[in-house]
Amino acid sequence: MNRRIMFLLGAWLAGSAVLAANLLRNPGFERGNTLFETQQYWPGTVEHIQDAAQARTGKGVIRLVSAPGRGTVLGRLRLRGRQAEPSGKIYVFSLWARGTGTLHLGGIRQITPPEGKPPYEYDWQEEGVTLTGTWQKVSYTLDLSRRMAKYLVMVVELRGEGEAYLDDVSLETVVQPGAFVSAQTRHLVLPVGKAEDVVFTTQPQATVFVSVTKGKDDPVCHELTSNAEGKAVVPGAWFVSAEPVDCRIAACLGGAIAHADVAFVTPESFDRSLSLAKGVALTKPLRILYLGDSLTDFDRGMNYCDKVDFWLNQAFPSLASFRNAGVGGDYITRMEDRMYGRPAHRKEMYDGLWNEKYDLVFIFLGHNDTRTTTESELKAPLVPPEAQDASFRKVVAQIRQHSQAPIVFISGASMVEEICRRNYEKALLTRPNSVLFGLPGHVEAFNDVLQKLGKELGIAYLDVNTPMKNHPDKPSLFYPTDGVHLSTAGHAFVADAILAALASGIGR
Numbered sequence: 001m002n003r004r005i006m007f008l009l010g011a012w013l014a015g016s017a018v019l020a021a022n023l024l025r026n027p028g029f030e031r032g033n034t035l036f037e038t039q040q041y042w043p044g045t046v047e048h049i050q051d052a053a054q055a056r057t058g059k060g061v062i063r064l065v066s067a068p069g070r071g072t073v074l075g076r077l078r079l080r081g082r083q084a085e086p087s088g089k090i091y092v093f094s095l096w097a098r099g100t101g102t103l104h105l106g107g108i109r110q111i112t113p114p115e116g117k118p119p120y121e122y123d124w125q126e127e128g129v130t131l132t133g134t135w136q137k138v139s140y141t142l143d144l145s146r147r148m149a150k151y152l153v154m155v156v157e158l159r160g161e162g163e164a165y166l167d168d169v170s171l172e173t174v175v176q177p178g179a180f181v182s183a184q185t186r187h188l189v190l191p192v193g194k195a196e197d198v199v200f201t202t203q204p205q206a207t208v209f210v211s212v213t214k215g216k217d218d219p220v221c222h223e224l225t226s227n228a229e230g231k232a233v234v235p236g237a238w239f240v241s242a243e244p245v246d247c248r249i250a251a252c253l254g255g256a257i258a259h260a261d262v263a264f265v266t267p268e269s270f271d272r273s274l275s276l277a278k279g280v281a282l283t284k285p286l287r288i289l290y291l292g293d294s295l296t297d298f299d300r301g302m303n304y305c306d307k308v309d310f311w312l313n314q315a316f317p318s319l320a321s322f323r324n325a326g327v328g329g330d331y332i333t334r335m336e337d338r339m340y341g342r343p344a345h346r347k348e349m350y351d352g353l354w355n356e357k358y359d360l361v362f363i364f365l366g367h368n369d370t371r372t373t374t375e376s377e378l379k380a381p382l383v384p385p386e387a388q389d390a391s392f393r394k395v396v397a398q399i400r401q402h403s404q405a406p407i408v409f410i411s412g413a414s415m416v417e418e419i420c421r422r423n424y425e426k427a428l429l430t431r432p433n434s435v436l437f438g439l440p441g442h443v444e445a446f447n448d449v450l451q452k453l454g455k456e457l458g459i460a461y462l463d464v465n466t467p468m469k470n471h472p473d474k475p476s477l478f479y480p481t482d483g484v485h486l487s488t489a490g491h492a493f494v495a496d497a498i499l500a501a502l503a504s505g506i507g508r
Contacts, residue, residue: 011303013481022170024079031059035169036062036090036156043067044075044158047166056096056135056167058300064164066101069360073139075158078108079171086144086152087219088210088252090176094139095169097492101162102128105140109149124157131164141174145211145255148221150171178203179254181232186260189314190206191270192244195236198260200226200251209234210253215245234260243417244269246302246488263488271497277311278282279503286312288322289405292336292364295413295486295494296326307495321357325349331368331383332391339398360507362407362462362498363395366412367484370442375433381442396457405439406507408460409450410494414468416475419483437484464497 026034030256033048044067048060055061066075083091086109086166093105106124113119129138143154154171158164184199202208203226210222212234226232232251239247239262247262265273289298292303300306305324312320327349339353354380369383383391399407415438427434447465454461468477475483486494502508 001416010164018174018370019135020173022172023083024169024171025079027169028055028058028167029062030058032060033062033425035079035164037080038075038077041505042076043069043073044077046075046077056098056163056165061165061167063099064158064166064283064313065204065470066158066160066162067093073159073161075164077156079154082110083152083154083171085248085250086149087221088148088250088255088257089144090174090210091144091152091154092139092172092174093142094137094172095156096135096167097129097131097138097164098133098135099162100187101158101160101164102127102130103138103164103485104157104159105138106155106157107142108153108155109144110153111149122155128138128159131162135167139185141302143255145176146223146254148211148219150219173255175256179249179256179260180252181208181256181262183251183258183261186466187302187310188260189270189273189307189310189349190262190264192264193240194243194264195331197236198231198234198239198249198262200234200258200260202230202232202251202253202256204228204230206230206253210234210238211250212247213250213254214239214241214247227470233306235397240264248301259307261303263302263492265492267321269492270369273307273311273492273499274314275495276499276503279310280315280499281503282319283310284319285359286320287359288320289353289358289361289403290324290364292320293327293330293366293368294326294328296364297330298485299488299491300324302488302491303487304491304494304498307491308498310498311495322354325353326364329368330365330390332365332395333383335365336391336394336398339395358403360403361399361403362410363407364410364494365447366407367415367437369434369492370412370439370446371437371459372439372442373433373435374428378436378439381446385432385445385449388446389453392449392453393457396453396459408458408501408507409451409454410462411447411465413486414440414465414474416478416483419475419478419480423482437482460501462497462501462506464494468493469496480497 039048045065047063050059052059063076066073097103104125109121123142125140136290181200183201206226208224211219213219234249241264245264249260305322309320309322327346338347338350370381372378372381418436421437424434424436451461477493478487479485
């Protein structure tokens with residue numbers, strides 16, 4: 001890319017393109033070097049310095065020193081976190097630097113390689129920045145709006161003998177002016193073998209980049225052109241499956257991305273869920289608020305909230321809608337802090353929570369509240385029952401202050417204790433005070449608190465714990481790696497439980 005193109009691109013980014021928030025935490029290294037790491041086979045060294053005189057802002061800064069290696073002199077770092085599903089996005093990677101040598105920014109794309117080639121490719125700035133003793137901003141735009149990558153890792157390279165002080169790092173996604181894409185159907189459930197088109201809305205007569213990922217297969221790329229009304233139709237033949245599987249379709253234009261998640265299920269499963277949904281007998285709109293932890297927050301687009309919404313609208317078109325305010329890692333005292341406006345993890349997830357009217361509120365917590373540690377000899381849950389009781393009362397009071405919607409407590413899930421214990425024993429090898437999830441005694445005590453409160457406060461209780469515990473293939477309901485988080489089957493299980501409860505009149 002020549003200097004004129006770089007200048008025009010910079011002017012475009014500084015003008016009307018839309019930049020998202022910084023994806024990186026601790027960008028100024030105030031809490032140590034949590035961002036970058038090197039590899040044993042990469043030359044160069046990195047150190048964290050806590051000195052306001054050497055930092056650009058604050059006190060934290062890192063120093064990268066090049067060294068001889070592989071016939072050259074360089075120092076290389078990579079961001080610790082990889083970017084998942086980067087295809088179709090435009091990234092702007094920036095940092096401030098001073099020192100000596102030439103600095104290049106870039107990215108490593110994990111790809112499906114041609115035969116005999118490595119499964120990754122480097123993308124580097126064509127022209128590096130010569131460092132001086134004055135701080136200067138270095139930026140690199142990596143455009144994947146029409147390129148495929150499984151993952152993306154950003155890298156920094158100091159070429160030639162020298163040292164670089166790095167501070168105030170940012171990684172943002174950017175959307176070109178006027179670019180937009182939206183999915184007409186966010187989640188779709190189909191019987192295996194049925195092909196149904198998925199429609200996206202975008203600019204008229206636009207060439208849209210489409211990525212289709214079926215199960216654990218590598219993504220497959222396509223291009224299609226939207227019609228005069230801006231409808232981009234992804235043919236069902238591109239993703240139909242003869243076996244139960246989850247399929248993610250991404251439609252991309254100018255850095256704007258929309259997803260549609262399609263779940264192929266057995267005909268028996270499809271008919272069962274649809275029958276449960278029809279039993280709800282909706283006659284007016286139903287707006288649901290879901291409050292919860294990672295069981296509610298993870299797998300957005302295809303989790304139990306999305307499935308309940310799909311089935312209700314399949315049975316009663318356009319009558320159901322929802323807001324998913326789940327926050328991974330939540331427990332009841334943290335939920336209380338966020339709900340009362342106190343400092344809390346991902347506090348923004350409750351922004352504008354009461355600016356709309358809900359008809360029903362589900363609260364689904366438990367696996368973090370009941371986790372325990374070596375330090376407590378596995379006897380004390382993170383949130384003791386007395387604190388659970390007090391905090392739930394405060395949360396309920398706050399909800400009722402803002403909404404007249406009925407509340408439903410969903411029981412803590414029955415996790416896979418064997419997997420949880422296996423992970424705990426493994427963690428003990430390196431962390432003497434480790435965390436154990438899923439001890440039945442702690443979960444049962446948590447559910448006792450919910451049932452007691454439900455009776456006192458007039459709140460319905462939905463028991464998913466007992467049927468999970470008695471499920472003939474309980475491990476299939478959870479991630480096989482942790483036994484805690486819901487699998488596709490687990491999300492469908494909880495969705496069916498909610499549909500059955502709604503059909504029986506719970507919370508209505």
